Amino acid sequence: MDLHFELPTTGDGAASVWDVAIVGGGPAGATAAMYAARADLRVIVLDKGLTASALGITSRIANYPGVPEEISGAELLRRMREQAQRFGAVFVQDKVQAVDLESDPKLLFANGGTYEARAVIIATGSMARGQRVKGEEELLGRGVSYCATCDGAFFRDQDVAVAGNTDEAVEEALFLTRFARTVHFLSPTPRIHAPEPLLHELSSQPNVRLYLGAALREVIGGDHVTGVRVALRDGGEQVLPVNGAFIYLQGGRPATDFLGGQLPLNETGCVRVDAEYRTTIPGVYAVGDVLCNHVKQAVVAAAEGAIAAMAVEKALRGRKQLAVDWSK
Amino acid sequence: MTLLNESVRREVRQALAAMTEPVRIVLFTQQEGGALECGFCRETRQLVEEVVALSDKLRLEVHDLVADQALASQMGIDKIPAIALLRDERPQPRDFGVRLFGIPSGYEFGTFIQDLVLVSQARHDLSARTLEQLAALTGPVHIQVFVTPTCPYCPRAVLLAHRLAIASERVRADMVEATEFPHLANRYSVYGVPRTVINEVIHIEGAVPEAALMDELMQVNDPAAMKRLRAEWGL
């Protein structure tokens, strides 16, 4: 075990409270970041990965105004993030696991540290998984995990499975290769949505086995996990004997688990807001696909991000009205 | 080689400026080459000494687990390294039951520093509902929170348990660094953190909000529920 001693304040090195922390860097979060940064607010975007965004996995996007050429969603998103960065927004690849929205400043607990901010914009989209597989809930903390950095050390020299097809899943699997004897990587799709160098790193690890088009069906175990049942692409099924199952699968539900019940959600898990994208907690806003009754289009998500950022600026500076951002 | 670099020392000094009453850090360890297996006894002692040097409100008391067995068992210390935090009141230091087993490194270093301030201020910041529930406790409560140093939201679970200990004489709360005590992790089948274990048999996964933890915790007042849980764990 390497020993580290630091106090839990992160950001740009020094102990710092951000004006705005944005969770999720899809079109909604990236646009909010651009507007907030242009208004001279100190803004940080925490995003767990490019291909965890709905836009990031869109192979072609043809209806985003001003972008007539055929580009991939990932490329469009990269451009949005770059534009926000140009105005000073800081992007950090990190996954927010829990929050304390009532405290002052507000706290975001992520894999890489704790972030503090005066205002928070939730822009996590709706790619979270709905249904859990059989055995998953019962075996949580007994081999089922969603956090490799937290729990990897329990699986030294053991076999584990990682289920997912995003860059997040690949990075977590790479982390686990340092502890585990074998990492079985189960991608539900024939293709893993991750940048080429990352994929190459994964497939060149001697202790990784790739299964493409392999659907996790069940986590097996009594006291603790003893295996996973997987449906293979050829129609067959296989039980892999493993002690750990790290699950990063996606779905179509609003990504709100990390809120730990601090905001009222409707039964599908979406967040409700007012016309300025304010939630029920002062200083906490939500935009994009994570909202109830939201039209799932990139341009709509971006527009919402813009309005929310202006609303944050208004609140933080004590203005009566939103200030428009017109170039002179 | 110091464990804390200059900028961390500065931050810690700043954080400890919030202390009101002195705190006595009671460290249980063993001499170099002692009989017990202790991966981080030496580093824990060094860490604690470096922290004590950063505030004039901190006192350090070092004991050997084997030589001072009587005191250890009286304080509920059964493994090392162990840290107990006492508020240095007169005429007697006050022991709220705040314990840390294993080296407080990584994210838990922040917990340790926050603990010092909370114990010093005898501060718990718990809701009125929680305090009512704690007042209704009829027997002792032992909370163990299993963590790893690389778990970003574990400190929340530990601090909540420690605040409960500060608020209630019936509650003792331990941070347990799981990888240093594999026999315990095994006994409770801990493969994920944070895991909060209350009176051996109430197990809670994750850093849950205060109200949810309290609802689980209050089962200790219900003999039938506890009997059922004990049977489930084969106790």
Ligand SMILES: Cc1cc2nc3c(=O)[nH]c(=O)nc-3n(C[C@H](O)[C@H](O)[C@H](O)COP(=O)(O)OP(=O)(O)OC[C@H]3O[C@@H](n4cnc5c(N)ncnc54)[C@H](O)[C@@H]3O)c2cc1C
């Ligand atoms: C297959 C497909 C095709 C589509 N095609 C089109 C199209 O052609 N045109 C169009 O306009 N729209 C299209 N859409 C819809 C569009 O992609 C979405 O409406 C838009 O991406 C929503 O933006 P968002 O920012 O709200 O969420 P997302 O784009 O989903 O971004 C959410 C971000 O949050 C991050 N995140 C989530 N949880 C956490 C966490 N706990 N910590 C840190 N980060 C987190 C994710 O990494 C992600 O980057 C398509 C969607 C799909 C799924």
